[in-house]
Amino acid sequence: SAAEKGGFDWFMRKEIFEQPKAVADTLLGRFDENHRLTLDEVRISETELKSIDKVVIVACGTAYYAGLVAKYAIEHWTRVPCEVEIASEFRYRDPIIDPRTLVVTISQSGETADTLMAVRHARVQGAKVVAICNTNGSTIPRESDAVLYTHAGPEIGVASTKGFLTQVAACYLLGLFLAQVRGTKFGDEIATVMTELESMPAKIQQVLDASQQVLDLAEELHSVRSVLFLGRHVGYPVALEGALKLKEIAYLHAEGFPAGELKHGPIALVEPGMPVFVIVPPRGRDQLHDKVISNIQEVRARGARTIVLVEEGDDEVNPYADVTLRLPQTSTLLQPLLAIVPLQLFACEVATLLGHDVDQPRNLAKSVTVE
Numbered sequence: 118s119a120a121e122k123g124g125f126d127w128f129m130r131k132e133i134f135e136q137p138k139a140v141a142d143t144l145l146g147r148f149d150e151n152h153r154l155t156l157d158e159v160r161i162s163e164t165e166l167k168s169i170d171k172v173v174i175v176a177c178g179t180a181y182y183a184g185l186v187a188k189y190a191i192e193h194w195t196r197v198p199c200e201v202e203i204a205s206e207f208r209y210r211d212p213i214i215d216p217r218t219l220v221v222t223i224s225q226s227g228e229t230a231d232t233l234m235a236v237r238h239a240r241v242q243g244a245k246v247v248a249i250c251n252t253n254g255s256t257i258p259r260e261s262d263a264v265l266y267t268h269a270g271p272e273i274g275v276a277s278t279k280g281f282l283t284q285v286a287a288c289y290l291l292g293l294f295l296a297q298v299r300g301t302k303f304g305d306e307i308a309t310v311m312t313e314l315e316s317m318p319a320k321i322q323q324v325l326d327a328s329q330q331v332l333d334l335a336e337e338l339h340s341v342r343s344v345l346f347l348g349r350h351v352g353y354p355v356a357l358e359g360a361l362k363l364k365e366i367a368y369l370h371a372e373g374f375p376a377g378e379l380k381h382g383p384i385a386l387v388e389p390g391m392p393v394f395v396i397v398p399p400r401g402r403d404q405l406h407d408k409v410i411s412n413i414q415e416v417r418a419r420g421a422r423t424i425v426l427v428e429e430g431d432d433e434v435n436p437y438a439d440v441t442l443r444l445p446q447t448s449t450l451l452q453p454l455l456a457i458v459p460l461q462l463f464a465c466e467v468a469t470l471l472g473h474d475v476d477q478p479r480n481l482a483k484s485v486t487v488e
C-alpha cells in the first residue's frame with residue numbers, strides 16, 4: 118500500500134532515500150571511545166584472524182559488486198590478498214582455500230542458494246566463514262562461523278539499493294577490524310577512516326537532496342537503447358552496479374567497463390548520442406583522476422553524451438561533460454557510497470517512465486533460493 122511505501126511510489130525509491138539512515142545504523146556502536154572497533158558478532162579468535170593469509174569474498178549480484186569495492190579497501194588496509202568471486206563460479210572450480218583462508222560471504226537475504234553452497238564448500242575445506250548479511254537468523258549466517266549484520270532494515274524492492282551501501286560499509290568495518298588485529302593500521306589511522314565513514318550519511322543525504330537533476334536526466338534519456346558506465350579503481354564496480362540497476366528494472370542494455378579498457382574494445386560501441394556515465398575519482402596525488410578525464414574526452418570525441426559524476430570543486434571536467442552530477446568531497450575509497458546513489462535513482466526513474474513495475478521486475482526474484 119501507499120502507506121507502507123511511506124508516500125513513495127515504489128519501495129525501491131523509498132529504500133534509496135533511506136540510505137543515510139541505513140548506513141548510519143550499520144556503523145552504529147561499532148567503535149568505542151578508545152578508537153577500538155568492536156564487532157561482537159565476529160566469533161573467530163584474534164589468533165585465527167592473525168594467521169589468515171588470504172581473504173576470499175563470495176557473493177551474487179549486487180552483493181558481488183559490493184565485494185569488488187571492498188577488495189580495494191581490504192587489501193589497502195590489511196595487505197592481505199583479497200579475491201572476489203561470483204558464488205556460482207567459486208565452488209565448481211576447485212578453489213584453493215584452507216584453514217588460513219578467511220571467506221567472507223555477502224548476502225542481503227542470507228538465503229541465496231549459490232552463496233550458501235559456497236559457505237558449505239568453504240567450511241568443508243576448513244576455512245573460516247564470516248557472513249555479512251541483512252537478515253537476522255537467515256540460513257547463511259546460521260551456517261557461518263561469524264556474522265556481521267548490516268542494519269539496513271527490510272529491503273523489499275527486488276533491485277538492491279540500501280543493501281549495497283550497507284554491505285560496502287560493513288565490509289569496510291571488517292577490513293578495519295582485520296587491520297587493527299593484524300597491526301597494519303593503528304588506533305588513530307582507524308579513527309580517521311571511521312570519522313570519514315561516519316560523515317557519509319550526511320553526504321549521501323546531500324546527493325539525495327540534488328535528485329531533481331537526475332530525474333530530469335531520466336526524462337531526457339529514457340528512450341535510449343543502450344547506456345555505458347565507466348569507472349576506475351572503486352569506480353569500476355560502481356559502473357557495473359549502475360549498469361545492473363538499469364538492466365534489472367528498466368530492461369535496458371547497459372554495460373559497465375573499467376575506463377582504462379575503453380581502447381581495448383568498448384570504445385567501438387560508442388555512437389553519436391549514446392549516453393556514457395563516467396565516475397571521476399577525487400583529485401589526488403595519483404594519476405587516476407587525469408586518466409579518467411582523458412577517457413571522457415575520448416568518448417566525447419566519438420559523439421557520446423557524457424554524464425559525469427565528479428566531486429564538488431573539480432572544474433577540470435567541465436569542458437568535456439554534457440551533464441555534471443556533483444558529489445560531496447570524500448576520499449577515493451569512500452566515493453562509491455555517494456557515486457552509486459544517482460545511478461540508482463536514474464534507473465528507478467527510467468523504469469518508472471517506461472511504465473515498468475520497479476519493485477517486481479520481470480523474471481527476477483528478490484532471493485534466489487535455487488542453484
Ligand code: G6P
Pocket residue numbers: 177178179180223224225226227228229232275276277280481482483484485
Ligand atoms: C537477486 C536479487 C539481487 C541481489 C542478488 C543477491 O538476484 O534480485 O538484487 O543482489 O539476488 O542476493 P543476496 O540476498 O544474496 O544479497
